[in-house]
Amino acid sequence: MEQQEGTLREEKNNLGSIRISEEVVSVIAGLAATQVPGVAGMSGGVVGGLTEKLGRKNLTKGVKVEVGEKEAAVDLYIVVDFGSRIPEVAGKIQDAVKQAIEKMTGLLVVEVNVNVQGVAFAQETEVEENRVK
8 A cells, every 4th residue: 555645545445546745644633633622723833933723714723743554643732721730631532633633534643733822912912902092
């Protein structure tokens, strides 16, 4: 079975093959992570360095995946809401991402690494916006 870069290739009976790109796995992971209470958004990680909320235009921001034929590993770079209990939020992210990827792709998720890149202070942002007006 030939492995193509950036894709999972899995033979399925005599009907052909099913390919799932790493980008699809990244989108699943990013969406699952941002659904967890306490997550303010995703971060560009070490490369980007900028913190932004996850938007519809770039659903893979702050997500790095490695996909093999049967397994996947995920690194997430997140920003938490101020006042959130970080270990609790990170644990819920790990569970949500693992379940979402395994359910949707059939891949076995061997690790979900959560890297907290910052803390969002919503009240300070609102105060600054009010001063500008």
